[in-house]
Amino acid sequence: MGDDTNPLMMLIWILPIILFVFYGQQIQLLVTSGEIKKGIKKLNNFRLNSKTELIDYVKNNLNPASDPTKKIEQFLDYFTIMPVDMDPSGIVEKVRHTVRSREDYTRNHIKSMSPGINDIELNRVQTLLEIASSLQMIHKIVNHMFLTAKKQKNYPLILPVQMILPFLMEHATAMNSSIPAFKTGQPLGDGIGPMVVGKMMLNDEKEIISFQTALAKIEYKKRKLFLLKAEGPGSTVGRPDDALQKIVNDNKIDAVIMIDAALKMEGEDSASVARGFGAAIGGIGTEKFQIEHIATQNKIPIFSIIVKQSVKEAITLMSKEIADQADNVRSQVYEMILENTTEGQSIVVIGVGNTAGVPQ
Amino acid sequence: MIFSKEKTILAYTVEKCTKCEKLHKRDFIAGDVLFTNSSNCSFCGEVTLIEKIFGEVLE
Numbered sequence: 405m406g407d408d409t410n411p412l413m414m415l416i417w418i419l420p421i422i423l424f425v426f427y428g429q430q431i432q433l434l435v436t437s438g439e440i441k442k443g444i445k446k447l448n449n450f451r452l453n454s455k456t457e458l459i460d461y462v463k464n465n466l467n468p469a470s471d472p473t474k475k476i477e478q479f480l481d482y483f484t485i486m487p488v489d490m491d492p493s494g495i496v497e498k499v500r501h502t503v504r505s506r507e508d509y510t511r512n513h514i515k516s517m518s519p520g521i522n523d524i525e526l527n528r529v530q531t532l533l534e535i536a537s538s539l540q541m542i543h544k545i546v547n548h549m550f551l552t553a554k555k556q557k558n559y560p561l562i563l564p565v566q567m568i569l570p571f572l573m574e575h576a577t578a579m580n581s582s583i584p585a586f587k588t589g590q591p592l593g594d595g596i597g598p599m600v601v602g603k604m605m606l607n608d609e610k611e612i613i614s615f616q617t618a619l620a621k622i623e624y625k626k627r628k629l630f631l632l633k634a635e636g637p638g639s640t641v642g643r644p645d646d647a648l649q650k651i652v653n654d655n656k657i658d659a660v661i662m663i664d665a666a667l668k669m670e671g672e673d674s675a676s677v678a679r680g681f682g683a684a685i686g687g688i689g690t691e692k693f694q695i696e697h698i699a700t701q702n703k704i705p706i707f708s709i710i711v712k713q714s715v716k717e718a719i720t721l722m723s724k725e726i727a728d729q730a731d732n733v734r735s736q737v738y739e740m741i742l743e744n745t746t747e748g749q750s751i752v753v754i755g756v757g758n759t760a761g762v763p764q
Numbered sequence: 765m766i767f768s769k770e771k772t773i774l775a776y777t778v779e780k781c782t783k784c785e786k787l788h789k790r791d792f793i794a795g796d797v798l799f800t801n802s803s804n805c806s807f808c809g810e811v812t813l814i815e816k817i818f819g820e821v822l823e
Binding site: 588589590591596602603606638720721722723724726727728730761762763764 | 773775777778788792794797798799800816818819820
């Protein structure tokens with residue numbers, strides 16, 4: 405007699421099938437929950453670590469009049485409501501206004517904790533505050549999605565969390581790892597653009613053309629160069645869009661060259677350099693929009709040079725491979741100027757990125 | 765934590781002599797800022813400029 409006719413064996417085969425038919429989703433939910441719980445625990449540790457680092461930094465370096473813990477905790481829960489986009493006309497202006505209002509508020513908030521604070525410390529604390537606030541938000545959202553799925557016992561609801569979690573973890577880990585570099589004022593991978601342009605303008609006269617943005621005017625092989633970068637060595641990206649608008653208002657510009665760090669694709673080498681067209685600038689998109697708008701209105705071609713890197717490399721201490729590319733990128737900028745412009749023309753060169761630890 | 769995947773990254777500063785252009789790599793010290801004057805060159809005694817600050821994974 406074969407096993408397939410044995411009633412006991414049939415039961416052993418059929419029971420799991422019945423179990424999976426009726427309770428499959430719950431079993432999958434249990435297995436997936438374990439992985440997500442681990443991720444949430446890690447996110448919670450990042451959140452607590454960033455908050456503790458921030459509070460310690462403020463206490464040890466800013467000499468606040470009173471204990472800043474409560475104020476910082478209050479600020480971490482601040483939210484930003486993005487403008488309605490049902491009618492997209494004028495949305496960029498609205499987003500820019502909202503984001504800048506938040507930045508101004510953050511700066512004033514920090515100044516109220518320590519009225520005598522200098523600009524470099526202010527930018528540093530502002531960045532640490534943004535990191536802590538972002539980590540808190542990521543933790544809160546992932547935890548909410550997980551608990552909702554569990555409460556509803558709804559397996560499909562947990563799938564988006566499971567899919568997006570590895571990407572969120574990569575960003576959160578990068579943000580958590582960036583804290584020491586910001587605290588000590590070390591250059592970041594994203595600072596390669598400002599590093600290249602900063603050295604180009606090192607021995608020349610500089611002026612502040614727009615908020616936290618430095619400009620130097622130099623001559624190169626009978627061409628006029630307008631060198632732009634965020635004002636270092638504080639942690640800021642400046643406002644290159646406003647600066648470009650001011651330059652274009654007063655001068656006829658023939659080309660714009662942007663140097664920035666860009667996210668590499670999987671399989672690409674870190675610190676590899678590539679050239680292309682179009683505005684190389686990240687962020688929420690308002691600056692990119694403005695730069696493209698100015699270029700289109702004035703028929704100015706935009707060339708770009710990017711240095712590829714991972715998310716973690718971009719916001720943590722600059723790696724040796726990226727730092728070693730600075731001279732190469734600088735020579736490519738000069739090469740690009742000679743290839744695309746003629747004598748007597750004017751070019752704007754923008755070093756895009758966070759200028760933490762990179763002066764000019 | 766012998767099984768930890770976390771890598772230790774050490775920060776270094778590279779100084780470049782403004783006269784003989786010799787490079788000198790040393791550990792990063794708090795307060796080091798790119799393109800600022802640093803110690804004197806060990807070869808010619810001229811002042812050096814901080815050329816690079818970067819991190820390397822401890823092997």
